[in-house]
Amino acid sequence: MEAQKITLNNDGSIVCPDNPIIPFIEGDGIGPDIWRATQMVIDAAVEKAYGGKRKIQWLEIYAGEKAKDKTGEWLPKETLDAIKEYVVAIKGPLTTPVGEGIRSLNVTLRQELDLYACVRPVRYFKGVPSPVKHPEAVDMVIFRENTEDVYAGIEWPQGSDEAKKVIEFLKDTMRANVREDSGIGIKPISIFGTKRLVRKAINYALSNGRKSVTLVHKGNIMKYTEGAFRNWGYELAKEEFADTVITEQDLWEKFDGNLPEGKIVIKDRIADAMFQQILLRPREYDVLAMPNLNGDYMSDALAAQVGGLGMAPGANIGDGYALFEATHGTAPKYTGLDKVNPGSLILSGAMMLEYLGWTEARDLVHNALEAAIAKKRVTYDLARQIEGATEVKCSEFASSIVESMDQ
Ligand SMILES: NC(=O)C1=CN([C@@H]2O[C@H](COP(=O)(O)OP(=O)(O)OC[C@H]3O[C@@H](n4cnc5c(N)ncnc54)[C@H](OP(=O)(O)O)[C@@H]3O)[C@@H](O)[C@H]2O)C=CC1
Numbered sequence: 582m583e584a585q586k587i588t589l590n591n592d593g594s595i596v597c598p599d600n601p602i603i604p605f606i607e608g609d610g611i612g613p614d615i616w617r618a619t620q621m622v623i624d625a626a627v628e629k630a631y632g633g634k635r636k637i638q639w640l641e642i643y644a645g646e647k648a649k650d651k652t653g654e655w656l657p658k659e660t661l662d663a664i665k666e667y668v669v670a671i672k673g674p675l676t677t678p679v680g681e682g683i684r685s686l687n688v689t690l691r692q693e694l695d696l697y698a699c700v701r702p703v704r705y706f707k708g709v710p711s712p713v714k715h716p717e718a719v720d721m722v723i724f725r726e727n728t729e730d731v732y733a734g735i736e737w738p739q740g741s742d743e744a745k746k747v748i749e750f751l752k753d754t755m756r757a758n759v760r761e762d763s764g765i766g767i768k769p770i771s772i773f774g775t776k777r778l779v780r781k782a783i784n785y786a787l788s789n790g791r792k793s794v795t796l797v798h799k800g801n802i803m804k805y806t807e808g809a810f811r812n813w814g815y816e817l818a819k820e821e822f823a824d825t826v827i828t829e830q831d832l833w834e835k836f837d838g839n840l841p842e843g844k845i846v847i848k849d850r851i852a853d854a855m856f857q858q859i860l861l862r863p864r865e866y867d868v869l870a871m872p873n874l875n876g877d878y879m880s881d882a883l884a885a886q887v888g889g890l891g892m893a894p895g896a897n898i899g900d901g902y903a904l905f906e907a908t909h910g911t912a913p914k915y916t917g918l919d920k921v922n923p924g925s926l927i928l929s930g931a932m933m934l935e936y937l938g939w940t941e942a943r944d945l946v947h948n949a950l951e952a953a954i955a956k957k958r959v960t961y962d963l964a965r966q967i968e969g970a971t972e973v974k975c976s977e978f979a980s981s982i983v984e985s986m987d988q
Pocket residue numbers: 611615673674675676677678687889890891906907908909910911912913921922923924925962
């Protein structure tokens with residue numbers, strides 16, 4: 582069967598052939614190890630679910646260190662073009678230097694492709710060790726705005742002409758005093774960016790039988806960015822989902838705390854308090870929508886509750902285009918050791934299978950991952966927390982997942 586491209590309908594839904602061509606970026610650091618493991622597990626699940634009728638044809642594209650070595654560029658235009666051409670892609674993590682050097686390639690990919698929602702489902706898999714008493718109570722899906730906020734890349738180093746000019750402008754024109762030896766960063770949050778993100782989160786909640794969407798913001802301090810995010814989120818819910826969305830106040834005043842069938846609650850929480858809520862009252866939260874930085878922090882914190890960054894999948898989704906990737910980074914100290922947990926990228930691959938509509942293969946991955954963990958032969962991150970577990974390599978864990986598909 583000849584491999585074909587995935588195509589997009591006008592409404593942003595995809596048309597997926599049985600033999601789609603899917604580009605992948607291997608990634609830096611632990612990327613090659615976890616990508617190898619992921620490819621093996623996803624291919625095995627597809628083969629097992631569809632008996633050869635469906636198969637992914639993988640197409641390697643380059644970004645990060647491998648791209649720099651091969652082409653002299655960190656993010657070649659061909660890579661962006663390929664993701665647009667093939668609609669769906671998957672990537673390993675890419676390194677970003679701290680405090681200097683190139684801008685994040687991960688953030689650049691999201692912005693250039695307008696993948697405005699970073700979707701990170703956080704759920705518990707049986708047998709995974711956790712620092713909390715009831716990790717099974719965690720079942721949340723983060724919708725993190727992916728293109729704005731302090732990630733917009735509008736910043737100038739301390740002492741630069743640009744920083745000096747902005748400081749002067751603030752002082753002379755806006756009567757706002759900023760210390761002269763400051764670096765400057767700008768935090769834009771727009772009505773457009775907020776509303777399309779919240780719209781996606783509410784639509785997801787409605788089509789997946791979720792009960793609430795919580796807007797997470799620091800609007801008491803950053804009134805016109807984070808506070809506005811909250812206000813525009815409520816506004817959007819009222820404008821576009823008046824028949825289905827109720828407020829928390831409605832829930833108590835009109836419905837005595839009992840959510841009517843088919844409705845969802847929209848509520849909001851201030852971000853610092855929300856970090857406590859996810860630990861102490863996880864059952865009260867479902868879909869979470871938030872600006873970029875809050876989403877970045879909350880993703881790793883929530884991941885910790887269900888087994889850590891080795892078990893944290895994600896996707897960057899726009900209007901049709903999607904780029905799947907783990908929540909974690911390149912974990913540089915483990916580069917080339919075949920040691921880390923490939924679970925996050927494997928689960929990101931399972932999200933991709935769902936996006937293709939291949940839910941039988943997705944279920945196989947989820948069940949086999951749980952079955953492999955039950956055997957207590959797991960990578961270091963889980964082994965160090967499970968009594969009586971044997972530590973296995975990244976590749977061995979992937980093989981164990983594949984073997985578990987047959988059992
Ligand atoms: N989307 C992306 O591509 C992302 C890229 N990055 C980039 O990655 C680089 C490193 O960032 P860093 O802050 O160290 O964050 P990382 O997420 O790479 O790693 C932090 C720690 O998390 C644990 N961890 C991460 N991945 C796994 C895994 N697969 N299995 C088990 N444990 C895991 C390890 O903990 P322990 O030490 O306890 O073993 C690791 O030391 C930076 O350049 C950063 O910019 C960061 C996040 C996302």
